[in-house]
Amino acid sequence: MTYTPDAQIADDILGYLDTHENKTLLRFLTCGSVDDGKSTLIGRLLYDTKMIYEDQLAAVERDSKRVGTTGDAPDLALLVDGLAAEREQGITIDVAYRFFSTEKRKFIVADTPGHEQYTRNMATGASTADVAIILIDARYGIQTQTRRHAYIASLLGIRHVVVAVNKMDLVDWSEDVFDRIEIGFRKFAGVLDFADIVCIPMSALTGDNVTEAGDTTPWYDGPALLDYLETVDVADRGDERPFRLPVQWVNRPDLNFRGFAGTVASGRIAPGDEIISIPSGKRSHVKRIVLGDDDLDEARQHQAVTLVLADEIDSSRGDLICDVANPAEQSDQFQARLIWMAEAPLLPGRQYRLKTGNRTVGASVSTLKHKVDVNDFSQKPAKVLELNEVGVGNISLSAAIAFDPYKDNRRTGSFVLIDRQTNETVGAGMLDFSLRRAANVVWQDLKIGRMERADLKNQQPAVLWFTGLSGSGKSTIANLVEQRLYDLGRHTVILDGDNVRHGLNKDLGFTDADRVENIRRVSETAKLMADAGLIALVSFISPFRSERQIARAMMPEGEFIEIHVDTPLAVAEARDVKGLYAKARAGEIKNFTGIDSAYEPPVDPEIRVNTVETSAEEAAERIVAYLDARGLLEGPSFHGGL
Amino acid sequence: MTSLTHLDRLEAESIHIMREVAATCENPVMLYSVGKDSAVMLHLALKAFAPSRLPFPLMHVDTGWKFREMIEYRDALAERLGLELIVWQNQQGLKDGVGPFTHGSAVHTDIMKTQALKQGLDHHGFDAAFGGARRDEEKSRAKERVFSFRSAQHRWDPKNQRPELWNIYNTQVAKGESMRVFPLSNWTELDIWQYIYKEEIPLPGLYLAAARPVVERDGTLIMVDDDRMPLEDGEVPEQRMVRFRTLGCYPLTGAVESEATTLPEVIQEMLLTTSSERQGRVIDSDAGASMEAKKQEGYF
Numbered sequence A: 001m002t003y004t005p006d007a008q009i010a011d012d013i014l015g016y017l018d019t020h021e022n023k024t025l026l027r028f029l030t031c032g033s034v035d036d037g038k039s040t041l042i043g044r045l046l047y048d049t050k051m052i053y054e055d056q057l058a059a060v061e062r063d064s065k066r067v068g069t070t071g072d073a074p075d076l077a078l079l080v081d082g083l084a085a086e087r088e089q090g091i092t093i094d095v096a097y098r099f100f101s102t103e104k105r106k107f108i109v110a111d112t113p114g115h116e117q118y119t120r121n122m123a124t125g126a127s128t129a130d131v132a133i134i135l136i137d138a139r140y141g142i143q144t145q146t147r148r149h150a151y152i153a154s155l156l157g158i159r160h161v162v163v164a165v166n167k168m169d170l171v172d173w174s175e176d177v178f179d180r181i182e183i184g185f186r187k188f189a190g191v192l193d194f195a196d197i198v199c200i201p202m203s204a205l206t207g208d209n210v211t212e213a214g215d216t217t218p219w220y221d222g223p224a225l226l227d228y229l230e231t232v233d234v235a236d237r238g239d240e241r242p243f244r245l246p247v248q249w250v251n252r253p254d255l256n257f258r259g260f261a262g263t264v265a266s267g268r269i270a271p272g273d274e275i276i277s278i279p280s281g282k283r284s285h286v287k288r289i290v291l292g293d294d295d296l297d298e299a300r301q302h303q304a305v306t307l308v309l310a311d312e313i314d315s316s317r318g319d320l321i322c323d324v325a326n327p328a329e330q331s332d333q334f335q336a337r338l339i340w341m342a343e344a345p346l347l348p349g350r351q352y353r354l355k356t357g358n359r360t361v362g363a364s365v366s367t368l369k370h371k372v373d374v375n376d377f378s379q380k381p382a383k384v385l386e387l388n389e390v391g392v393g394n395i396s397l398s399a400a401i402a403f404d405p406y407k408d409n410r411r412t413g414s415f416v417l418i419d420r421q422t423n424e425t426v427g428a429g430m431l432d433f434s435l436r437r438a439a440n441v442v443w444q445d446l447k448i449g450r451m452e453r454a455d456l457k458n459q460q461p462a463v464l465w466f467t468g469l470s471g472s473g474k475s476t477i478a479n480l481v482e483q484r485l486y487d488l489g490r491h492t493v494i495l496d497g498d499n500v501r502h503g504l505n506k507d508l509g510f511t512d513a514d515r516v517e518n519i520r521r522v523s524e525t526a527k528l529m530a531d532a533g534l535i536a537l538v539s540f541i542s543p544f545r546s547e548r549q550i551a552r553a554m555m556p557e558g559e560f561i562e563i564h565v566d567t568p569l570a571v572a573e574a575r576d577v578k579g580l581y582a583k584a585r586a587g588e589i590k591n592f593t594g595i596d597s598a599y600e601p602p603v604d605p606e607i608r609v610n611t612v613e614t615s616a617e618e619a620a621e622r623i624v625a626y627l628d629a630r631g632l633l634e635g636p637s638f639h640g641g642l
Numbered sequence B: 001m002t003s004l005t006h007l008d009r010l011e012a013e014s015i016h017i018m019r020e021v022a023a024t025c026e027n028p029v030m031l032y033s034v035g036k037d038s039a040v041m042l043h044l045a046l047k048a049f050a051p052s053r054l055p056f057p058l059m060h061v062d063t064g065w066k067f068r069e070m071i072e073y074r075d076a077l078a079e080r081l082g083l084e085l086i087v088w089q090n091q092q093g094l095k096d097g098v099g100p101f102t103h104g105s106a107v108h109t110d111i112m113k114t115q116a117l118k119q120g121l122d123h124h125g126f127d128a129a130f131g132g133a134r135r136d137e138e139k140s141r142a143k144e145r146v147f148s149f150r151s152a153q154h155r156w157d158p159k160n161q162r163p164e165l166w167n168i169y170n171t172q173v174a175k176g177e178s179m180r181v182f183p184l185s186n187w188t189e190l191d192i193w194q195y196i197y198k199e200e201i202p203l204p205g206l207y208l209a210a211a212r213p214v215v216e217r218d219g220t221l222i223m224v225d226d227d228r229m230p231l232e233d234g235e236v237p238e239q240r241m242v243r244f245r246t247l248g249c250y251p252l253t254g255a256v257e258s259e260a261t262t263l264p265e266v267i268q269e270m271l272l273t274t275s276s277e278r279q280g281r282v283i284d285s286d287a288g289a290s291m292e293a294k295k296q297e298g299y300f
């Protein structure tokens, strides 16, 4: 029926307003492949709940004649199917939100048309939905897509599923057909973590079992779709779980008021309750719960409030205020499930921004464990995650965050990944568990050593020592290597002989003593850099074996990599990029290596590159390949324990 | 305590969105249009940040043709609540005498509203602007994000929107780029009215029926709000009991005949009508530019 006002409206508008003020909210998602009847179903729900006005229906009737598929009857799909209109305008919908309400509930429908971007769109719609309606065309039964829809719904933590077995009118309302589909669905969905599955035989076209039971299915004694949607309990006792309030904004109008504003992620809280703020570990009691001009007796899941605490504790955006008896963990290393949403694939090691509900930190995927084929739930090895792929990996953050596993809390266990260059949202993730055992609430005075610092950067420290004649190509190659490492998400620093002499060593000349001091300082600096967790690239003529030996001795075994940039004197002199050889030959520069001072080539360098036979690019490639082969480009070796 | 109602949930979601902007954007602004959706948005903002003052200013893009009562209401409100209010007008447009009667509704709206809005945002360097648009208003909005990214030219690219999951909003923009933020995305017309009623949110009197001078043109009742309105031959303004369903430029906003002088009566009338909401707005029936195209150009 088109919109027809409730009789109560004319007689008793105040009574009507009171009733409707007390509706609850349900968000659900519809998933189906093209032509399963999804648009028709949503159109049917809107129409049967009288959300459609006469003029809108008239427009649909007009369009039905032109593009409809339902003969003389209005094609209800056109009510929601922007597609016709969109196609004409050359625009695609990804996720559209529709609204309707009954006396009991207001509904927000996330509608994701099934096309190539499906995983990304469905995940987006599912992230805020409590119920998923999975459409199946009765004629075709369970399809690959059905599995995919069920998997994504479960991945995003939807606990309640309706299997809408649609187009039952085309299979003569056969109980047999329906039973086979129901049994098949329940069988494969057994491994997915749904709290309840309801299968409903229906026809979106005729409306049977959509808003009301039809007489076509005497053998079916379950609810009609709308009955189910109006009554399903989706709270999953969210306000009985441990209290969590992610601090979103600190409210500090003057010295007399200091409040922590945020949306309650789970649980409930009342004045007098004791809380703990993570990560500080500071405890206090709730003094007031403020919302606008009011003080509340209680706040519960989903409410956006401002907490005033009894003590002046220092909490800021990004913190998580928790139930003192049941606080959240914190960690900077996680296993997470990831959904990739960008054209450029997810590259392990690459740096992204990770944003949770109230916090943004640096992050990279240290290892990709596998990807999941969303059609059959099988695991496949993966080096990268492509657009619309789902995978499991370890992620490493630049700072610890407070969290709960996603299965326990969708708000404190979820995140998105943001590209640092483009600012696009490129991925979404769900935290499974922390990879560190020491994820204590109370802040430990951890001793931070070089491995901890390197861990944070998710890499292994090293010193790459480039030695060779002036003009041999050390800096060029070192720069190329650094570029590659940067692209791989590695943290690096370059110490260049010439540049160091302008700053740190600008008080030194070229006497023997000064040369030794020069190299000592550079070696110490390189060591400090490596201790900070960096890969230091030192590009230094360093002509004497003994000096290089001193530098090597400072570093742990295996972290000093000597690279001899081997260019014959004649070639370097012929290049003479900086015109130094000419000056040296003319006697304007004294003690110039190769001219009037010796160069002692390394006897057994880790790497020797011959710049006459190899290009600088090839040389850089070889060096990176060497590091890779030695395992130096891998993430940390969780010595903190798994 | 019984479970949260749909209005509680919508309220909380909107407050969350506003706080996220306040916490992460450098220079936000709230676009305030004086209408009922703006009234709700402002009420929610006051709630979100109380007892602090709003951590952003309000900006009203004044086309110069708004109902006089809107302007009076706006100024009194800002005064009463101590709000920081920026009134922005396209000065060049004013100088050129752009108006709906001389230039037509499309040109007027483009220059005095769309262009003016972009100017105002650019002038103040706002990186986030709250708007009161709802997804139920028309089809192209149904798919727009809550945080809607705009290029430095204020363009919306519907094909390239950021995925928006959970209540996590990506607010990162480069210099010059900005976001339009729609905290009322998930509210419907009825939700807005119910919330206004429940929270006793004040509205301009234009929403209530009163005797007003109107003329009927092409089936639309236009209020003669000042003497800039050229009357056609034989047109004589007559006093009729009318109210407005939306507030905009008076020559472009149709009145509806009504006896509803209280808020519940207005809601009652609205619920008793059987046609969709926007038929009061003359601009929507202008041929040519679809809403989609207008939005890509930077219309809100």
Ligand SMILES: Nc1nc2c(ncn2[C@@H]2O[C@H](COP(=O)(O)OP(=O)(O)O)[C@@H](O)[C@H]2O)c(=O)[nH]1
Pocket (backbone or CB within 6 Å): A032, A033, A034, A035, A036, A037, A038, A039, A040, A041, A069, A070, A077, A081, A166, A167, A168, A169, A170, A202, A203, A204, A205, A206
């Ligand atoms: N016989 C029958 N046809 C249906 C039913 N539901 C949808 N259809 C038709 O199936 C076709 C595709 O429906 P549509 O809603 O556009 O599918 P969508 O691509 O999933 O949105 C249209 O021709 C509909 O009229 C149904 O229950 N029974």
